[in-house]
Amino acid sequence: MTDFIIRGINVDSDEEMRQLNELDEACAQDIYGASQKSTVDERRAALAPSAYQKTERFVAAVSEGDAERVVGIAICGMPLYENKKTAFIGLAVHPEYRGRGIGSALAERLKETAHAAGRTTLDSWGEIPADANADDSTLPVNLIARRLGMEKKNVAAQKTLDLPLPEGKLAQFEAQVTEKIGDYRLETWTDGIPENQLENYGILLRQLELDEPTGDHRNEAPEFSADRVREIREKQKAMGFRDVITVAFSPENEIAGQSEIIYNTNEGTSIGFQANTLVMPAHRGHALGLAMKVANHRKLEAVAPHIKVVVTGNSSLNTQMNAINEQFGYKVACQEIAFQS
Template identity: 40%
Template sequence: MNVTIRPLDIASDVELEQYQALAEALDEDTYGGHQKQSLTQLKAELEDSPYWTARRWVAIAETLEGGEMLVGRAAVFLPLKENLETISVGVAVHPAHRGQGIGTALVEEALLPAIAESGRTLVEAYGEVEAGADPEDLRHPVHRIAARLGVSRKNLAVCRALSLPLDPALLDALDAESEERRGEYRIELWDGEIPEEHLHAYGRLLTQLEIDEPDEEVEHEPAEYTPERIRESERRMRESGTTRIVAVAVAPGGEFVGNTEVHVHEAPGSTLGYQENTLVMPDHRGHRLGLGLKVATHRQLAERAPQLRSLVTWNSHVNPWMIAVNEKLGYEVLFHELVLQGRREA
């Protein structure tokens, strides 16, 4: 099979359709669900932002019949406001076409030249190792690719998935458990965009999460989530067809001390959703607010996203508190995620 590596042609709808089909196949294989984005929504997601810029490549295989098939993808992301030494890279190959050198070709022909051109000195990548396999086994394809990129494991996370729909009785029981310790704290649900008057406070929660999340030896500068940055991310989400369900924890004095977000794609055929950042501020831990926040968002799913079959989330393996909350809700391990980094000469 002859494979060509070239930049993704975003002017070609035929190519974008194949690119979307590859994304769906990868998500089905990894998470047991996928998102059905339209081409307009996909184009919105592929646009650069004021906070980072990206380059993307595809691997095209020529089939015996003379046709072409998009079988792999690679991308680099350059943060523009913080982490200015970092270049974040990704590579993935269709599950049916692995083990034939396509991943290696994407690394050698696209990623390594782009890393060199960028002048950035800290290379970062993420890799998946299936549950049950040893994430440290250097014979695994992820480590083979990582060695070519000059990166090695700096943190280990676990991806878990929750099968939906949930039993309302379980949510009632968990809410009662959280309420026992909640005292004067309140949980509030926000529908869609962050209210204007709370943008600054919400941004502080988002930055705090990046500071507090256990990430072992990963080098990462927390981002500053200004009101403009939050609005920009909301615009992108809207244009790519994603809505968010947000819950915040409010302390007896009225300040915001915790949050959680679930991101859901609106198309009826989108079966996969993401449980994103959950945080309780350090001085307010121990009131079961993490559990209360998650119960509040997960309760919304039956009504606001009945199309979902699977909700996925990531935790560092050194975050027993968050993992315990997720296990109570019924999340089960899908795979190990490696955070890989490596330094290079400019």
């Protein structure tokens, strides 16, 4: 049995931020075979408070000689404007320290924290191997969920795409969408979202929340004001992320959809993240989703050739996006189970 303690995160400690970066890298390598490098200041920015959510954070630490080593992290996010009775919880344990009770202890601390704050619903996602049976009661995530009184509500998949894409693949996709998009036009942004588009982008983000097939997983979709979108973007920038965003505009110049990839440029980073792709309901049927993803990958290859793997996540119920991702060549890295109490 490993001796460990659970305590609050010391955001003022550069050493603790460095160890949290190492924990993040180890977990990413374990799942995706790739990771991103973050600086101490970027990790601190990731833990910074938000005007839209109260967050409590904990670490699990073990003794190594006269020093501590952080081997686990747990986060309890409590929205302030929607889902006011829900706590969104998540945890991660270093691959070398799993199976020693650390995850269970972190989960119990999260449950106590949520209940003390008057949050009656727990909401979380748990990763399982790509070939696992999500109903297997012996899986660690299912054991922890049962202890917390949570049930499976949906199953999704985290998928990876190796880059660069095979020669000619993007040109093949472009030929498929050229006629279908008609008079719609695409713009690709690499310097963030223009100030005059923040409100429109917020409408897209809310629609994304409304449209995502979630099975029995139920939450209230947030409202994304221009200020809220601005806070999200400023935090991403402070965390070291850059982005490639392609948006579609209708012939009437209405914003019709978006697709976004985020990544950082720190030496040693090899992974990027497909954040989201959405086409507004009134503008579907013109292959805009595929067109925007193609434009994004064109630009990503040009501005970030160091990115060798892109990660995306989709509900198993999202047949349209799963079909597009299959065309690109995404492969399942792991499954994710959505739990709620």
